[in-house]
Amino acid sequence: MTAAGKGLSGRVCLVTGGAGGLGKSIVLALLEGGANVAVSDISKTALESVADAEFHKHGATSKLLLLPGDVTDAGVVKSLIDETVKHFGQLDVLVNCAGIFDRFDPVGDLSQDLWSKVLAVNVTGPFLLSKEAINHFLSRGATDASIVNIGSLASEHGWCGGAAYTTSKHAVRGLTKTTAAFYRNKGIRCNLVMPGGMNTDIVTNIANSREGLHPEGQKMLDAVLDGLQTSISDTKEVAKLVAFLASTDSSALTGAIIKADHGITTLI
Structure with a gap:
């Protein structure tokens, strides 16, 4: 029994951005809880590599489906849902984890190309996936x-990233x-x-490499890292929370905004 109790057993889940970082930990937590998991990532090579190295050790091959694809492409997103349903019979859970960071650029210096790229992956992707999943549900x-x-402290605060992120x-x-409000009485x-x-690659890379980082963003990043240094979570901790929300054990929760930050924002 995992942190999600028995409420994951047999559940069919689709996780985007599942080849690394938090996404990978979420996939493992779901497999360990007895769920069937379709895993999507834009990199087919990374997806297959992590599946061979880790996923297959935690769940039978029959419980795992690998679906490389770009979540910003509506046609690809439809195929991710369709293939999951075709393989497992239905879909019960969508975890929108795929995301990219910016370079801490403030709006006055932010390029439109970076703005468009970040919003495409971080917003349009979850919109397209949620739309297809909800229609299936x-x-x-x-x-x-x-x-x-999967949000971020940047879902509430202005000091955790640049303007785009x-x-x-x-x-x-x-x-x-809005999804919670409109579908709360419809089983979703x-x-x-x-x-x-x-402790993800994105955090490590940003902390260790300042190349291309906006000067004002460097100052902001230093302040953020100073505040977070005693509050770094293991991705497995956050993955357990996601697994609980994916399970039937959390049936009373919808529209919840849950911080998993070791209380760092209580000091603000």
């Missing part, structure tokens, strides 16, 4: 379907709230997890 008369969106994560919070739940600093 409704068509089969789901009674406890679950969408878990912060705007995108605020948008995901809004998408979560939607919740948001807001992790603080985590």
